[in-house]
Amino acid sequence: MKFFPLIWSALWRKKLRTIFTLLSIVIAFLLFGMLQGVNAAFQRGVDNANVNRLVVTSRISLTEALPISQMQLLESVKGVAAVAHATWFGAYYQDPKNFIFAAPVEIDRYLKVVPEIKSAPEQLDALRHTRDGILVGLVAAKKYGWKIGDRVPLHSTIWTRKSDGQSDWDFQVVGFYDFTGNASQTDGALFNFDYFDEARAFRRGSVGWWVVSLSDPNQSSQVAAAIDKLFENSADETKTQSEKEFAQSFLKQFGDINFIVKAILFAVFFTLLFLTGNTMMQSVRERVPELAVLKTLGYSDTAVLTLVLVESVLLCLLAAAIGLGIAELLFPLLKSVVGEVRLPPSVLLAGGGVALVLAILTGLPPAWRAKRLDIVDALAGR
Amino acid sequence: MSEAIVSLRNVVKRYQRGKQTVEVLHGLNLEIANGEFVALMGPSGSGKTTLLNLIGGLDRATEGEVIVAGERIDQLSSGGLAKWRARHVGFVFQFYNLMPMLTAERNVELPLLLTSLNGAQRKQNVAAALAVVGLADRARHKPSELSGGQAQRVAIARALVADPTLLVCDEPTGDLDRKTADEILHLLQVLNREHGKSIVMVTHDPKAADYASRQMHVDKGALVQAEAA
Numbered sequence: 111m112k113f114f115p116l117i118w119s120a121l122w123r124k125k126l127r128t129i130f131t132l133l134s135i136v137i138a139f140l141l142f143g144m145l146q147g148v149n150a151a152f153q154r155g156v157d158n159a160n161v162n163r164l165v166v167t168s169r170i171s172l173t174e175a176l177p178i179s180q181m182q183l184l185e186s187v188k189g190v191a192a193v194a195h196a197t198w199f200g201a202y203y204q205d206p207k208n209f210i211f212a213a214p215v216e217i218d219r220y221l222k223v224v225p226e227i228k229s230a231p232e233q234l235d236a237l238r239h240t241r242d243g244i245l246v247g248l249v250a251a252k253k254y255g256w257k258i259g260d261r262v263p264l265h266s267t268i269w270t271r272k273s274d275g276q277s278d279w280d281f282q283v284v285g286f287y288d289f290t291g292n293a294s295q296t297d298g299a300l301f302n303f304d305y306f307d308e309a310r311a312f313r314r315g316s317v318g319w320w321v322v323s324l325s326d327p328n329q330s331s332q333v334a335a336a337i338d339k340l341f342e343n344s345a346d347e348t349k350t351q352s353e354k355e356f357a358q359s360f361l362k363q364f365g366d367i368n369f370i371v372k373a374i375l376f377a378v379f380f381t382l383l384f385l386t387g388n389t390m391m392q393s394v395r396e397r398v399p400e401l402a403v404l405k406t407l408g409y410s411d412t413a414v415l416t417l418v419l420v421e422s423v424l425l426c427l428l429a430a431a432i433g434l435g436i437a438e439l440l441f442p443l444l445k446s447v448v449g450e451v452r453l454p455p456s457v458l459l460a461g462g463g464v465a466l467v468l469a470i471l472t473g474l475p476p477a478w479r480a481k482r483l484d485i486v487d488a489l490a491g492r
Numbered sequence: 493m494s495e496a497i498v499s500l501r502n503v504v505k506r507y508q509r510g511k512q513t514v515e516v517l518h519g520l521n522l523e524i525a526n527g528e529f530v531a532l533m534g535p536s537g538s539g540k541t542t543l544l545n546l547i548g549g550l551d552r553a554t555e556g557e558v559i560v561a562g563e564r565i566d567q568l569s570s571g572g573l574a575k576w577r578a579r580h581v582g583f584v585f586q587f588y589n590l591m592p593m594l595t596a597e598r599n600v601e602l603p604l605l606l607t608s609l610n611g612a613q614r615k616q617n618v619a620a621a622l623a624v625v626g627l628a629d630r631a632r633h634k635p636s637e638l639s640g641g642q643a644q645r646v647a648i649a650r651a652l653v654a655d656p657t658l659l660v661c662d663e664p665t666g667d668l669d670r671k672t673a674d675e676i677l678h679l680l681q682v683l684n685r686e687h688g689k690s691i692v693m694v695t696h697d698p699k700a701a702d703y704a705s706r707q708m709h710v711d712k713g714a715l716v717q718a719e720a721a
C-alpha cells in the first residue's frame with residue numbers, strides 16, 4: 111500500500127491529540143470486549159440449549175421443589191419421549207469461590223434425556239454400583255485435579271444430612287464425562303439421586319426440576335401446554351419452558367445482562383462517535399491547504415475522500431485491535447465468574463465490525479468535506 | 493514559433509460571491525509557445541493568479557477556450573482535469589506547500605503515487621529530481637528542517653518528478669531573499685533551457701522577470717502588452 115506513509119503521517123500530525131483519541135477508543139473497545147465477552151459466555155449457555163427438550167419447574171419459583179410422584183404423569187403426556195430430573199445442590203469445594211454445579215440425578219434417565227453427556231461405559235457402571243460415586247465433568251476434574259478413586263468432600267449450601275445434620279457430603283470419584291458440542295457444560299458433576307434422597311434431612315421424594323425430551327421437537331409448545339394443564343390446580347403447579355427459555359429465565363435472575371451490556375456499550379459508543387468525529391473533522395480543517403495541494407498534484411476528489419476515510423478506519427481499527435487485544439489478555443481473569451477461559455471469537459469479530467462502522471460514521475463527514483474542497487479557495491486561504 | 497503549449501481565446505472569468513458577480517478576466521487572449529519561459533507581471537489584484545489557475549487547470553473559465561498541452565481543458569470534468577494535471581503540469585507556490593509531516597523524498601514522491609511506477613522506479617525518479625534541484629543530500633529531511641530556499645527546491649523537484657511539459661509558478665521567490673531567489677530563478681532557467689520545460693511564472697519582482705524569455709503584463713483583468721525579453 112504505497113499511500114500508507116501519507117495516511118500514517120497525516121494521522122500523527124498532532125501526536126498528543128491522536129494519542130488521546132486512540133486511548134479513548136482503546137478503552138471503549140476494552141470495555142466492549144470484556145462486557146460482550148461476559149455476555150456472550152452467558153448467552154452461549156442459552157444458545158446451546160437443546161430445542162428437543164423441555165424444562166419443567168414449579169410455577170411458584172425456579173427454586174421450589176416438585177414431588178417425584180409427577181414422573182409417571184409426565185411420562186403419560188402425549189409427545190413426551192423420556193423424563194429425567196435434577197436437583198439444585200448448591201455445592202462448593204473447600205471454598206465458596208469454588209462453586210461447582212453438582213446435581214443428583216438418576217443417571218440412566220438423565221442420559222436418555224441428555225444424550226450429549228458422554229462417559230466410558232465402565233465408569234457409568236461404576237457410578238451405578240457406587241452409592242456415593244460421582245461422575246465429574248472434564249473441566250471441573252481438570253480444575254480441581256481429581257482422579258478416579260479420590261474422595262472429595264462437597265459442601266452443600268442447601269442440603270444437610272439426616273445422619274449428622276452437617277452440610278458436608280462425601281463423594282468418591284468414579285469417572286468423568288464430556289459434553290458433546292459444549293465443553294463449558296462439563297464444569298460440573300453428577301451423582302446418584304438415591305443416595306442423596308435417602309441421606310438428606312428434609313424434602314425427601316422431591317426433585318428440583320424435570321427435564322423432558324420430546325418425540326417431535328415441533329410439538330414443543332403443545333407438549334409444554336399439556337404438561338402445565340395436567341398439573342393445573344394441583345398442589346404443585348408447573349411451568350414448562352423450552353430449555354432455551356429456561357436458560358434465559360435462569361439468567362434473568364441476575365438481571366437482564368444482555369440489555370445492561372448493550373445499554374452501557376451504546377452510551378459509550380455514542381459518546382465516542384462525537385468525540386472521534388470531532389477530532390477527525392478538526393484534523394481535516396487544519397489540513398485544508400495540504401489536501402488542496404494533493405488535489406493540485408492530480409489527486410482526484412475521490413482519492414482525497416478515500417485517503418481521509420482510510421485514515422479514520424486505520425485509527426479506529428488500530429485502537430479496536432489494541433482494546434480487544436487487552437480484553438483478550440484480561441478476560442481469563444474472569445474465568446471464575448463466567449467459566450470460560452477465552453474471549454469468544456465472535457466477540458472479536460463483532461468488535462471489528464463495530465470499529466469499522468465507527469470509522470465510517472466518524473470518517474465520512476470530514477472525508478466528504480475534503481472531497482468537496484475547492485482547490486483555488488483552499489490555496490487562497492478562503 | 494513552435495506549437496503553442498498554452499492557448500487562451502476570449503477567456504472570461506467571473507466569480508460569484510453571494511449575489512454579486514465579479515468579472516476578473518475580461519475576454520483574454522494569450523498564446524505561449526512550447527519551450528517559452530513567461531513571466532506574468534502586474535499589480536496586486538489584477539488577476540495573475542486567476543489566469544495562472546486557468547492555465548494550470550486548477551480552475552475553469554466562465555467563457556472562452558483554454559487549450560493547454562494540446563487539450564481543451566475547459567471542457568474536462570473535474571476528475572479528468574485532475575488526471576490531466578497529474579500528467580502535464582507541475583506547480584510551484586510562494587509558500588512551498590509541502591506536507592509538513594513527510595520527508596523531502598516522500599513529498600517529491602507524491603505525484604508518482606498516482607502513476608503505475610513501482611517502488612524502486614519511484615525511488616529512482618525521486619532521487620533524480622532531487623539531484624536536479626541540488627538537494628540529494630537532504631532527502632530525509634522534513635520541511636521544518638529545511639531553509640526557505642531548500643524547501644522551494646523540494647517543491648520544484650515535486651513539480652518536476654512526473655516529467656510534466658509545463659511548470660506553473662505563482663510568485664516562487666516571493667518569500668525568499670535576493671540571493672536565494674536568484675538561485676531558484678537560475679534553477680528555473682536551467683529547467684527551461686536544458687530540460688525543455690515550458691514555464692509560466694507570476695512575479696512582482698522585475699529582476700525575477702528578467703530570467704524569463706518573455707514578459708507579460710496583466711492589468712485589471714486584461715493583457716496590456718507582450719514584449720520579447
Ligand SMILES: Nc1ncnc2c1ncn2[C@@H]1O[C@H](COP(=O)(O)OP(=O)(O)OP(=O)(O)O)[C@@H](O)[C@H]1O
Nearest residue numbers: 487507509514516535536537538539540541542543
Ligand atoms: N474565488 C474568488 N472569489 C471572488 N473573487 C475572487 C476570487 N479569486 C480572486 N478573486 C478576485 O479576483 C481578483 C484577482 O485576484 P488574483 O488572485 O488573480 O489577483 P493577483 O493578480 O494574483 O493578485 P496578487 O498579486 O495580490 O496575488 C481580485 O480582485 C480578487 O479579489
Ligand SMILES: [Mg+2]
Nearest residue numbers: 540541542662
Ligand atoms: Mg496572486
